[in-house]
Amino acid sequence: MVDTGNGAEPGGRAAARYVGIAAELREAIMCGEYAVGSQLPSETTLATRFDVSRGTVRQAVALLAAEGLVGSRQGARRIVVGRERSQSFAELNSFAQWAQAMGYRVSGQVLEQRRRDADAAEAVRLALQPGDQVLSVLRLRSLEGEPVMLERTVYAGWIAPAVERIPPDCESITQALYEDVGLVFAYGEHLIDAVSAGVEDSRLLVVRRGSPLLRQRRVTTTHEGRPVEWSDDRYRAGSVTFSIRNSVDANPLVRQMGDLRLMS
């Protein structure tokens, strides 16, 4: 009974039972065993099949619902609403982790890096005092050798030394910071809109001035809620698309008017 029935994580840590059950169901959905639009077995049936309580089954299907794979309504059986899992946190926060997951060859290059004082807006976003030091970095990211994204990041001063130790051609900053100082990017807030390519944008991304760019601005924080970085990432049009799946019960995304005070 100690065995979870799904083995242990590669890291050696045991997986929760419901995670394994979710994985099994997810696999069945992605393989088409449960077709899109069809019903899932009832919770009671699944509880019997996996020999767990109904609560554990509900945890498993909650996971699938969060991924946008299944939906539910009281009184009716759960149905399959999709076959592809929508983006994970890592995919939204780390360009390299997303690209690698998609099987792309990714590279990055630091073009500029310097310490300076935080301006008022940055101080607010990074929870610093105005005048505190920050590290400003300009990076060009490429996919399959093609430049696709320009990243302007401002790191809080306390993490600057670790960032400066990262080689300029490092692929994944997220991973480097984790391996170096154990920093985990735990929460993110993202603003997505479209902008015209400026002078620097157009030169580095090799597009015409004024051509459309997909912009993702974000603040990333640690587990403790401590802001680590504030970034403005601009993608060449056509190179990247954000995908979101939602349901009337769960939805991670909202629209906002253009003139945001905090995040301009």
Place this chain on the structure above:
Amino acid sequence: MVDTGNGAEPGGRAAARYVGIAAELREAIMCGEYAVGSQLPSETTLATRFDVSRGTVRQAVALLAAEGLVGSRQGARRIVVGRERSQSFAELNSFAQWAQAMGYRVSGQVLEQRRRDADAAEAVRLALQPGDQVLSVLRLRSLEGEPVMLERTVYAGWIAPAVERIPPDCESITQALYEDVGLVFAYGEHLIDAVSAGVEDSRLLVVRRGSPLLRQRRVTTTHEGRPVEWSDDRYRAGSVTFSIRNSVDANPLVRQMGDLRLMS
């Protein structure tokens, strides 16, 4: 004991206890009673305070976690990570409902509407047979009198009659379809990217050709997973921003039996 402690919904339906508890905590967070970065009371404390079981408390905080307001790590108290709720399926799926919730004056105008046969791509997205009839609609949406979004929607043939009954200047199609035939948009899949304004785009949105537009393509389905519409919406740059808050806890779940949630 029948009273939920939080009254009933306006519609007359009783609210779940955990929803009321979440509302109370949410209010406290938004009012700054629990500051961003500070800790929430422990689950046990909250269970005592609200006189419910720990499971119910966990459902409540799961709701807040899904909204991106709080985060958690095993062994440590939950912390507040944000003050603004990012929520509502309606906000992502219905332009009018989003705008109205934000307090904006919204309007819409049908510029073109006609039935035709579905092409191959549309048939796939709407789960139709190639050659089945669809209803193609071009709508211009305005905010505060300013045109901000151009909507090119293809409705599955089975809902076409109801769509055709909608007045051309109707503000909310979502609401109209609900009131007319009880149709509920339950699930959505969205693709967000940036494109250049084409000839028609630039004329109707009053922007220069080639200027950046934020594009949201989406498929919306019913509770049963039946596709209703496929739409290509283009926003004038600067008019609208999408916002997402996410967390590394792939695990949107929480609780002992409920579901709910995220995205990322």
Place this chain on the structure above:
DNA sequence: TAGTGGTCTAGACCACCGA
């Protein structure tokens, strides 16, 4: 009306955090 998901309880044990 039978089946199903939604809510809730009152326990239990464990892994992890911080002092």
Place this chain on the structure above:
DNA sequence: CGGTGGTCTAGACCACTAG
């Protein structure tokens, strides 16, 4: 080490869906 969240159980009742 005590406190905390994460996981899990085995019940219960209700609201809703579907035949």
